[in-house]
Amino acid sequence: MRITSPHAHGPMSTPRVMLNVLLATVPGIVVMTHFFGFGTLVNILWGGLVAVACEALALKLRGRPLGFYLKDYSALVTATLLCIALPPYSPWWLIAVGIASAILLAKHLYGGLGYNPFNPAMAGYVILLISFPVQMTAWAPPRGVGELPGLLEALQACFTPAAFDGVTMATPLDVMKQNNSLLVKDLWQQNPQFGRWAGVGWEWANLAFLAGGAWLLYKRIFTWHAPVAMLAALTLMAALFNDGGSSASGGSPLFHLLSGATMFGAFFIVTDPVTSAVSVRGRLVYGAMIGALVYIIRVRGNYPDAVAFAVLIMNFAAPFIDYYTQPRTYGHQRSGGGE
Amino acid sequence: MRKIYGFHGGIHPPENKHQSLRSPIADAGIPPELVIPLSQHIGAPSRAVVAVGDRVLKGQMIAEPSGFVSVPVHAPTSGTIAAVEDRQIAHPSGHAAPCIVIASDGRDQWIEHGGKADYTSLDKAELLERIRNAGIAGMGGAGFPAAVKLSVKPDIKIETLIINGTECEPYITADDVLMRERAGEIIEGTNILRHIVQPHETLIGIEDNKPEALAAMRAAAEGSDIDIVEFPTKYPSGGEKQLIEILTGKQVPSGGLPADVGVICQNVGSAVAIRDAVVDGRPLISRITTVTGEGVAQPQNFEVLLGTSMHYLLDKAGYSAEKNRRLIMGGPMMGFTVPSPDVPIVKTTNCLLAPAESELPTPPPAQACIRCGMCAEACPVTLLPQQMFWFAQGKEFEKLELHNLFDCIECGACSWVCPSNIPLVQYYRASKAEILQLRRDTEKSEHSRIRFEARQERLAKEEAEKEAKRAARKKAAEERAQQAATAGGDEDPIQAAIERAKAKKAAQQAGGGEVSELEKLEKAVATTRKRLETATGKLETAKAEGSDLVEALQTGVDKTKAKLEAAEKALHDYQQANSGEQAKPAAPTDAAQAAIEKAMAARAADASLSPEDKARGQLEKLRQRLEKSRTKLAESRENGDEEKIIEALEATVERLSQKVAEAEKQLQETEGA
Numbered sequence A: 001m002r003i004t005s006p007h008a009h010g011p012m013s014t015p016r017v018m019l020n021v022l023l024a025t026v027p028g029i030v031v032m033t034h035f036f037g038f039g040t041l042v043n044i045l046w047g048g049l050v051a052v053a054c055e056a057l058a059l060k061l062r063g064r065p066l067g068f069y070l071k072d073y074s075a076l077v078t079a080t081l082l083c084i085a086l087p088p089y090s091p092w093w094l095i096a097v098g099i100a101s102a103i104l105l106a107k108h109l110y111g112g113l114g115y116n117p118f119n120p121a122m123a124g125y126v127i128l129l130i131s132f133p134v135q136m137t138a139w140a141p142p143r144g145v146g147e148l149p150g151l152l153e154a155l156q157a158c159f160t161p162a163a164f165d166g167v168t169m170a171t172p173l174d175v176m177k178q179n180n181s182l183l184v185k186d187l188w189q190q191n192p193q194f195g196r197w198a199g200v201g202w203e204w205a206n207l208a209f210l211a212g213g214a215w216l217l218y219k220r221i222f223t224w225h226a227p228v229a230m231l232a233a234l235t236l237m238a239a240l241f242n243d244g245g246s247s248a249s250g251g252s253p254l255f256h257l258l259s260g261a262t263m264f265g266a267f268f269i270v271t272d273p274v275t276s277a278v279s280v281r282g283r284l285v286y287g288a289m290i291g292a293l294v295y296i297i298r299v300r301g302n303y304p305d306a307v308a309f310a311v312l313i314m315n316f317a318a319p320f321i322d323y324y325t326q327p328r329t330y331g332h333q334r335s336g337g338g339e
Numbered sequence B: 001m002r003k004i005y006g007f008h009g010g011i012h013p014p015e016n017k018h019q020s021l022r023s024p025i026a027d028a029g030i031p032p033e034l035v036i037p038l039s040q041h042i043g044a045p046s047r048a049v050v051a052v053g054d055r056v057l058k059g060q061m062i063a064e065p066s067g068f069v070s071v072p073v074h075a076p077t078s079g080t081i082a083a084v085e086d087r088q089i090a091h092p093s094g095h096a097a098p099c100i101v102i103a104s105d106g107r108d109q110w111i112e113h114g115g116k117a118d119y120t121s122l123d124k125a126e127l128l129e130r131i132r133n134a135g136i137a138g139m140g141g142a143g144f145p146a147a148v149k150l151s152v153k154p155d156i157k158i159e160t161l162i163i164n165g166t167e168c169e170p171y172i173t174a175d176d177v178l179m180r181e182r183a184g185e186i187i188e189g190t191n192i193l194r195h196i197v198q199p200h201e202t203l204i205g206i207e208d209n210k211p212e213a214l215a216a217m218r219a220a221a222e223g224s225d226i227d228i229v230e231f232p233t234k235y236p237s238g239g240e241k242q243l244i245e246i247l248t249g250k251q252v253p254s255g256g257l258p259a260d261v262g263v264i265c266q267n268v269g270s271a272v273a274i275r276d277a278v279v280d281g282r283p284l285i286s287r288i289t290t291v292t293g294e295g296v297a298q299p300q301n302f303e304v305l306l307g308t309s310m311h312y313l314l315d316k317a318g319y320s321a322e323k324n325r326r327l328i329m330g331g332p333m334m335g336f337t338v339p340s341p342d343v344p345i346v347k348t349t350n351c352l353l354a355p356a357e358s359e360l361p362t363p364p365p366a367q368a369c370i371r372c373g374m375c376a377e378a379c380p381v382t383l384l385p386q387q388m389f390w391f392a393q394g395k396e397f398e399k400l401e402l403h404n405l406f407d408c409i410e411c412g413a414c415s416w417v418c419p420s421n422i423p424l425v426q427y428y429r430a431s432k433a434e435i436l437q438l439r440r441d442t443e444k445s446e447h448s449r450i451r452f453e454a455r456q457e458r459l460a461k462e463e464a465e466k467e468a469k470r471a472a473r474k475k476a477a478e479e480r481a482q483q484a485a486t487a488g489g490d491e492d493p494i495q496a497a498i499e500r501a502k503a504k505k506a507a508q509q510a511g512g513g514e515v516s517e518l519e520k521l522e523k524a525v526a527t528t529r530k531r532l533e534t535a536t537g538k539l540e541t542a543k544a545e546g547s548d549l550v551e552a553l554q555t556g557v558d559k560t561k562a563k564l565e566a567a568e569k570a571l572h573d574y575q576q577a578n579s580g581e582q583a584k585p586a587a588p589t590d591a592a593q594a595a596i597e598k599a600m601a602a603r604a605a606d607a608s609l610s611p612e613d614k615a616r617g618q619l620e621k622l623r624q625r626l627e628k629s630r631t632k633l634a635e636s637r638e639n640g641d642e643e644k645i646i647e648a649l650e651a652t653v654e655r656l657s658q659k660v661a662e663a664e665k666q667l668q669e670t671e672g673a
């Protein structure tokens, strides 16, 4: 019996937050499946299984009650987010290694949900990217550009990867980065993977994740500060260095907003409460710096997409941001902690 | 239309106010027995002035105040004093406290009393005296004596008088019905308050979820320059600091009082009580209490005599114990669980909430903090509850204070929104208590360190003085021996004369030193006397003005008197010691030392009588009890005792920590007062 106040509690619960996040990924997953085939779905199904197993194992090793903690759905969220980020038709072991790194290393080694300094999905992603760069950059061509494998082939690709002979193709972000001779306009004409605003498929997937994010915002699962700051910073950077579409151009703001993991990152990764800054001002800073980093890494770095790296770097910085952005308490002149 | 400022955060819990608003205020009647606690307010408990067997009349004073922050208690009805003893009272700890028990005779016979309809002929001091004598304290729930709140230092100008009609807690409607049914009396009370504080503007703040109350109040205030301000409903708008911010945009400085920003706040219930006290001469002996929750068949508001048992009142509303899981005094956000329904209604009982389990379910176990920040968004004080939770878990008290833990008003908004069901407020309460205890402990050890060092120094000094005396004696003896020896030989009269002259000069010089010592002592006496004169003068004026500082000044005067006496004594001792031919070289220091010691002793004696020390003693005892039950809990946890036992022990620990926290708060206030 709780003797002390408050005796009442609001309607929100952590499992509900997690379920809402899972639900909000659905439109994005549907669009990705439409454009890239069943690969993403197979990723998620297999990844989810591995995640629950890893979570159960970790809880058991740490002597925690299984049922209670599994019910917070956080492992499923991590798995879903990582599997969306992985290339479709990834082999089973790649997924398993990624999930195990995410759940065991990035999450439970640090003390479990709420104690992890790094976003587990992004940590798993980066570990894979560094260890298996070939598999991690093998993206299938989108519908209308290449042949889409069927469900059976997708399963085959995952579980008997040796027998699967998938076609891969450079992503629009790759093409844009490697370009050094063509005007952006010509680039667009010569490469079939470019669509209306950005990459074929990619642009719609980004819009779908944006829709999911907007729904979460509406449900007040998180606040607008971090994602909006990230998108704004990315837009600003792209606009500054767009260069009118010359061969040295980094790509237009619209191209960057609708390419790669931009929207997915903005609404499903940057908003991860555990690893971001906590105050309103802190979240603005945190999001904006991720947006700027994403652009810099995309255009100047060695990797095609940059959301994962940018997020991990800022995960590092989050505690400092918190320290310097402590809000002013009622009845105080200035913030108490930030000197 | 006035500008509404709003405040950070806040939540919108289900209001659940309609249940108790279906019927007007009902009279709860006269129960056969009334149990009236001597402490229904923050501050020193009152002193009983009746004995068992005395017959008392309604409105008769049965306990007198015992300090500045204290109020008298009156008989709520006529009858006989059945007992003056410890009874269980409505307190989260469930402890027993001194109470006066009246067996009512059912005649409800008033003592002769009279008010003054034309209150404008009374001055501020008289009005405050009447308010205090009527025992008005804490109608809003905090239990602070109204007269104390209204006594601001003369150099502070009050811009705004705010009457709080917000009542933001879910379920409670006591103020709402009061405004609906007694708007005229509230306005009358408000006018008396205006007469006392002389503010620039007077605002009555009411949330927009009380349209009937708003209409009634507007009608009653028609034509006066009292401003009825309506603003959007949000919890906790009714918090004093929040309401001040909503209406004026000003923030009360951390650790300060509303008066620091030129504001005084009173609750509508207090306004009515003040009106009754001044105009009718009727002391505070009843209040409006909401009885609600699914555990009662007819939720409604009652006018109930203070001291009525909760059970009696609940039965009037059709209480069924089976339906009710726990009984809460106050609302669901800040109320506390009552140990048993047999405890009496007191001045702060604005609501009895008897919810069914489905209504306010037992919270599920807490999950991990996912740092979602919802708590920070909800906090009306703009704290970072999740960070504080983190630090509270790690007992990082310094960081907790840096994150302004002590500005937390324990409104519960953070716990309410937390998706992981973390009982955040419990953590804060516990941490506050622990920090206060640590502070007290270091203070204590600092005190004893200083005392120890002073003692060491004194001993060393005494030793040195003794040594000096011994040396002087030895030298004198030697000289005498030498003189005797010389006398025995050829006496040189010239030499002897020179010696004598030398000795005389030396004595004079030494005497010069003594004169300065004497001067010092005389000066000490003179300055202390002067100080005493000024203090007495101040006290006289304060008494003449009827200021509220009289008490504080009185202690000041007493202390100075003691000091003066000590100084005079020291001077006297010194003069006596030196009036003799041969001054003992150690005497002056000794006398001064004695004086200092005596003064210190006097001060110590003085201090030992102060309410602070008493409170401190009590606090110490409480702490010991808490420690004991903590150990017990740890033991039974280790032994793997039954869940029930552990739960009970946990409850005890919780209760005790709360008590400790409260005692600390009280002590702080006494110290502050």
Ligand code: SF4
Pocket (backbone or CB within 6 Å): B368, B369, B370, B371, B372, B373, B374, B375, B376, B385, B386, B389, B414, B417, B418, B419, B420, B421, B422, B424
């Ligand atoms: S609301 Fe609860 S879970 Fe969210 S940050 Fe605050 S304490 Fe953590």
Ligand code: SF4
Pocket (backbone or CB within 6 Å): B378, B379, B380, B381, B382, B383, B385, B407, B408, B409, B410, B411, B412, B413, B414, B415, B424, B425, B428
């Ligand atoms: S209980 Fe304290 S920390 Fe929580 S919301 Fe209220 S003031 Fe803020």
